[in-house]
Amino acid sequence: MKIAPLSGFPEFLPQDRAVETHILDALRRTFELNGFSGIETRAVEPLDQLLRKGETSKEIYMLRRLQGSDHQESELGLHFDLTVPFARYVLENAGKLLFPFKRYQIQKVWRGERPQDGRFREFVQADVDVVGSSELPAFYDIDVPLTMVDAFSHLPIPRVVIRLNNRKVAQGFYEAIGAPDTLAVLRVIDKLDKIGEAKVEKELIDDAGLSHQQAQQALRLASIRGTDASVAERVRDLGVSSPLLDEGLEELVTVLEGANELIDGSMVADLSIARGLDYYTGSVYESTLVGHEDLGSICSGGRYDSLVSDGKHTYPGVGLSIGVSRLVSRLIGRHLVQASRAVPTVVLVAVNDESQRRDATKTAMALRRRGIAADVSPNSAKFGKQIKYADKRGIPFVWFTTDEGDQVKDIRSGAQYDADTATWMPESEDLQIRVTAA
């Protein structure tokens, strides 16, 4: 049987999985400190739910039972993000949830991409969202991205900057300059990073129906960056105005200044950000890992005022999603982080001879009861060989039972001293696998 990796389905060796686990734990801890409840949704959704967001319909993996014959079941597909399942979960459980409902969700998602370089078909996303019942206060447009900034600040990674735009600014501006199809303009502008200004200008004219002058205006808007109210001034300097544009600019400046007052340097306005998805209605966010701009946005999202609706009642929301697998793969691939060891074990209990294995196991059990990860040597070879066994795995301590009592050896320094299972405790930095920036 052929055993080979599957393109697009990344897997880690234990030491790299320890890095991923560390990052997932840190995200979860920050989300909880910020008051978000964890939920998990099933991996599958009915096809009609998944197709609410028509754009990505190409990327769905559908399920069929290998030996299934009955066709009465509804068609099921694997979720391709966590927002669509969350919207469904909120509607399904609306009567049992308390609003505003703050939830985080860390799960795998799947996209049936063509096998090609660098695209994951299975990856982990970490999402935070807040939804309100009927209304959701504007300050969550500040709080939710700052939760992500807080989370990133606890990871062993370079600085992350949130880039902000507002759908009302783009839509209001495009309408005011007379664009025939504002969504078409948005979709072309979204390609700026990928295909560059010249090609975008051509597409704005050819595909989005803008005149040369309108295309120039749209590109001027997209070139604006800034960290304070001057951003709005520079938009107004373009000589375009409309009530929707004004509303968008006010929201944009409020979020931008609010975020930077709470965490200085956390957010910049970037009026080129479009976000391809139709359901955003206000703030939209992308994020840059400083020094790794080529990676694209590692955390994106926005405000959606009408995504979650059963027709009668609407639950407006705002949320962001981290592409954890992309981030972790970069960190590991570039050796930017390292785990202190590949196994959780901090101390290996040596075995004098097989007749004393049970005593060694009892020693390990006593240590574990006190929160010390302990393993027992799988053999009773010479001590040098047992020490080597620990050393190869990065286990820092070896425990010996001698006629004069128990001793523990720090195999890094060679120091060996008397120890008691009831009192011995390794340094806190050795107790668990440590993951640090390299």
Added chain:
Amino acid sequence: MKIAPLSGFPEFLPQDRAVETHILDALRRTFELNGFSGIETRAVEPLDQLLRKGETSKEIYMLRRLQGSDHQESELGLHFDLTVPFARYVLENAGKLLFPFKRYQIQKVWRGERPQDGRFREFVQADVDVVGSSELPAFYDIDVPLTMVDAFSHLPIPRVVIRLNNRKVAQGFYEAIGAPDTLAVLRVIDKLDKIGEAKVEKELIDDAGLSHQQAQQALRLASIRGTDASVAERVRDLGVSSPLLDEGLEELVTVLEGANELIDGSMVADLSIARGLDYYTGSVYESTLVGHEDLGSICSGGRYDSLVSDGKHTYPGVGLSIGVSRLVSRLIGRHLVQASRAVPTVVLVAVNDESQRRDATKTAMALRRRGIAADVSPNSAKFGKQIKYADKRGIPFVWFTTDEGDQVKDIRSGAQYDADTATWMPESEDLQIRVTAA
């Protein structure tokens, strides 16, 4: 659009997800204390890998890309357990792993069951396995199930007892009494719990080709239970013997007595246990949640000496798997456990009026930096209303900013006192969501 639960795909409300998370965390912690490294494998395997274990081929969910046209890709299916993917992972990474390799793996698995009562189609398994290169010492047959016993002892659940049998005992015995097809006998004996002795006897004769007397012998073997070497005596009293049976009985008694010496009462021999899977070669385990015998085995596994093999090299292993979803659903469904609150937040920072929201947010940020989960009131209504907001969510404390300084109120007792974000700390039992037996 119709929004409804999907049969077989359980989802939890936030307070119940908190219970599940608590249990998963406790399992992971015990597995790590016992020296197991965590890994995750992709959700999909090529069909030929999944079909190595022919029996369950019916239950596989296959994937197809909704808009896929190219048929060059190998057929992929969702994994239905974590043992088959682990076997593939070991072979794929054998050159990079250190043996004996102790790994735990906590992931969802999927089975394309017909929609019927009580069967999950998506559920979480938590597995521990040890595999060696070429050989694996016998004491792991004791250590690995005791890791599960250790894990269960840290959960808010009734006592769990591991039930032990040995494939060599069953096979040796059936061969010695002249059964024409020992696997057929094993498959029928496996149904004892479900269909009872009378029907099993009939099937042993009709389907497994035993005589009436042979069927009686097989049933007598299956009726033996015990916690020490007397089990072997009672098997020998049946007047049957063979080298394989003797080998099996020796292994059985060694594991049984070894486990009970290390953790008294942890294991009983139960010679009716068959485990349907072909790949077990020695010890086999099931587990009973005392008082919930109707739930069936919540943790099962065994020794497999030749499952993991590339034809040239073999990696014998022993492992057990907990059916976490089945266990958690029972705990929640019968109200056997409870979470102290539905949100991680321990303190809600009240907002005097909207102009002071930013100060309230800064207070919350200061508390979070010290590891205290804090949220900010979404409104600046009268304090009574803000306290009610906390109360409905089970948040025990509300923080007030007054002209005389900050104060915190324990809304359970009504006590209110001066507090400082730099020093205040709730009782440790309030700090996080607590999950306890009800």
